[in-house]
Amino acid sequence: MTLCKVTGSVVSTQKNQTLKEYKLLIVQPIDLDGTHIGKDILSLDTVDAGVGDTVLIIQEGAGAQQVLKRKDVPVHTVIIAVVDGFDVV
DSSP, rough: OOEEEEEEEESSSOGGGGGTEEEEEEEEBOOOTBOSSOOOOEEEESSSSTOEEEEEEEEEEHHHHHOOOOOOOOOOOEEEEEEOOOOOO
16 A cells, blocks of 8 residues: 555546546655655545545555456556544654
């Protein structure tokens, strides 16, 4: 799992039939201080996240299939949680 910040959304006129019910969002990995530390990643939104939200993503095809409960979805990265807050001890 990777901690990320949602930085944008993607709108498309054509989409794979199995993806029509999901939003595509652009996320960027962040460290525990909220500093951007990586490149933008296109991810499938399963938790109704929005721009500015801190989220957890998984980047694994098999994990995405388990989250979506289907094997016919061509997805690598899925948003699995919106993070409301966290403490670092």
